[in-house]
Amino acid sequence: MAVKYERIASELRAKIQNGELQPGMQLPGEQVLRADYKVSLPVVRQALDMLESEGLVDRVHGRGTYVRMPRQRVRRTPERYQWEKDRVKLPESQRRRTGATERDTGLTMADLEFHAEYRTCPAPEDLAKLFGVPVGAKLLQRTYRTRSKQEDTPLNLNRSYLVYDMAAENPALLDPRGEPWPGGTQHQLHTIGIELDRIVDHITARPPGPDEVEALALPPGVSVFVLRKVSIDTSDHVVEVSDVLIPADRTEFVYTTKLTRWQA
Amino acid sequence: MAVKYERIASELRAKIQNGELQPGMQLPGEQVLRADYKVSLPVVRQALDMLESEGLVDRVHGRGTYVRMPRQRVRRTPERYQWEKDRVKLPESQRRRTGATERDTGLTMADLEFHAEYRTCPAPEDLAKLFGVPVGAKLLQRTYRTRSKQEDTPLNLNRSYLVYDMAAENPALLDPRGEPWPGGTQHQLHTIGIELDRIVDHITARPPGPDEVEALALPPGVSVFVLRKVSIDTSDHVVEVSDVLIPADRTEFVYTTKLTRWQA
Structure with a gap:
């Protein structure tokens, strides 16, 4: 357990955290650390690699290692879904005030910048199967990026899919200028008579593609969570699918499972 | 979207999957792929890197690229917790027959090899806080590795913690020879009068350390999920904490959130 590079990483981590x-600020140079800890250069570098992959430091070639600006951390819980559902019935003035991202991050609307893009696309096989429509059926694809104004990259990349003909029942749902929609997707669905029964989260993780490294400013070696969120209405139809790409170095998912009591 | 290397990776992936x-089997050589797809060598290599990081192929230096033996995939849902709770009250003969890992993987007990190691350790700060005991208090640390007999590495590395004095109320709980315990941890806790009220899963992901790459046979670039599972009893005390390291290339978490209905 007490591997040398882990001990060095853990001491430097503690200094960053306290x-x-x-x-x-610049960290002591590699040679200084080597002498201080009486270890070889590769061990020092392993420790710095570890801190870099945790997003705590930036290593600038030929210059040294610097403490990174801390990134907004997100704690995502499924309680946000019931919270959003309860808000659907509130008056618009109240729905306008805050959203699920604010709930997860503790930021206010003034701290966040919101960007939405709409287009249509033919349903690929997996989405067609979920929605129960033919492969190639017209979907509305909505891409959302929400960014903390303190940072230069979004908190996540969210791609949401609706069956186009269903969304078109309320033409306002086809217009990105309605975003950010007060009350979010559950309110949008409510305007076309849909109530959600449940939401199923599928969580996987994978190494990012080069474009995703850039879009999310991921440190080397950091993966992305892929959250596929499937929303099912009260008549058991899938009505929305969202694929959310989330940086794995600044996000925690928390799910509580309540158990039923044993009979006495 | 239609980046060249992604298209090549996607075609090769389809051939592996179908x-x-x-x-x-060996994949076509890099020069063959280059000519077939009319792309540069770096693009071919990016496509092969992608398949390698997904765990679909092994690249053997100087020899070529081979389709990997498929790894056991795990779909982990929190329904396993209620399932395990319900089983506590079954007779031992029935509890002995199967466990939660079999439930998640579809394997039988004959397909699995189970390994448990017990030791004691002083409580570090985070665990002391969760358990409500002083830092340094004696904990029972149990390390579990469950392996599919078809594979040479475990499905995950599970480290479970109990407060030692609590576990010692039933001396059988201190003896690793009782493992695999029929009915699992919830039955063990039942023998000392404990019933669980809820289990809280905390999911994060990070790059693995070199020892973890080795222990879990992780392909380059693949992260580990860290699942911290906190079990809370009916009097609101934390009674067990498990840290489970799970390879991110072969695992999906699925959580369903049931929503309450709007009032008519």
């Missing part, structure tokens, strides 16, 4: 090393 | 390329 503020002794502030964002932007 | 069985045209079988486990152990």
